[in-house]
Amino acid sequence: MEITEKNIKKMEKQKINELIKLNDELENYFKNTIIPQLFVDANLRLRKFTPPAMKQFNFSPEDIGRSLEDLNDNIRYSTIIENVIEVIDSGEIFEKEIQTSDFRWFQMNIIPYLIEKSNRSNGVIITFIDITDRIKVLKDMERLIASHETFIYSVSHDLKGPISNIEGLITHLINTSDHSVVWKEEEIEDHILTQTLLLESIASMKDVINELSEIIKIENNFKEEVEVIRIEFLINQVKMVMQDKIHESKAIIHVDIQEPEIKFSRKNLRSILYNLLSNAIKYRIPNTIPIVHIRIEKIEGYTHLSIKDNGIGMDEEKQNLIFTPYTRLVNDVEGTGIGLYFVKKIIENQEGRITFKSKPGEGSQFDIYLKT
DSSP states (O other): OOOOHHHHHHHHHHHHHHHHHHHHHHHHHHHHOSSOEEEEETTSBEEEEOHHHHHHHOOOGGGTTOBGGGSOOOBTTOOHHHHHHHHHHHOOOEEEEEEBTTSOEEEEEEEEEEETTTTEEEEEEEEEEEOHHHHHHHHHHHHHHHHHHHHHHHHHHHHHHHHHHHHHHHHHHHHHOOTTSOOOHHHHHHHHHHHHHHHHHHHHHHHHHHHHTTHHHHHHHTSOOOEEEEHHHHHHHHHHHTHHHHHHHTOEEEEEESSOEEEEOHHHHHHHHHHHHHHHHHTOOTTSOOEEEEEEEEETTEEEEEEEEOSOOOOGGGGGGTTSTTOOSOTTSOOOSOHHHHHHHHHHHTTOEEEEEEETTTEEEEEEEEEO
């Protein structure tokens, strides 16, 4: 075909129409996509953005042509400018999880816009994919895994008290069951009391086993089952389980309840109380009656549980080791070194915190803050 001025104009018009059509398709995509997207040139100027970006990053049509440095991106701890410069310089795709000021999570992808002939970046396309639900599921899974890590420890510790009581009571029955001797009235009463305590210990152990079996429900919803708990009742239950230790040590336990109820996992709160009260008695000063103060109150949106004792205390340099699993800081006292570890895990799994302070010979104090 002969190349004439008329043909050249016709081809140019055809290319212009194709570009217009392509631009219309691109504009249509930008108007209808639900994904926040930005097009930024090599000078960091905003050239185009999709409507969802107006909602997520407070952009308006007047922002076209402005530098990213002058715009509010609503990204917490934002490094978007540094990331864009990095992509422009390297020509490589950049991916990062970011959180916006409304606490939603996005997968941010920064893709270089390359000029085909020179293979040089002329800007970037930034895409934000909402992954808030995925992050939530991952965090729930992490809490579930952490819950499973403490489960085996919880089983052994929660059952140790009732089983120890049963063993001691049965031994007492065997040692005093001499049928050749006529029992006195007070001896009969002692045997009746012993049998009653034995039945109570068995019932307590059954309660623990039933609650631990709730792990199946935990797996179904990634959360511990919580309920409104009367704290005084739970403390009395723990004291009953530890009755032999309290009786043997002559421990005095003062309870000050300013906040009578808490919404929490029953088995977990009982494990916390059992471990801390048990330690307060276990690490007592020899030939000294252990005195334990338990206080429950409401502080700034938290339920504050304080357990203070008059025990042997601890050197400051050892205090950062008490929550480390399998760490034994006092070798002449019975224990496995994992009780405080799983107490801390239980509390942190529910977004609470636990602190510890102690001085040698002056006792120790645990302060627990549970979200209400």
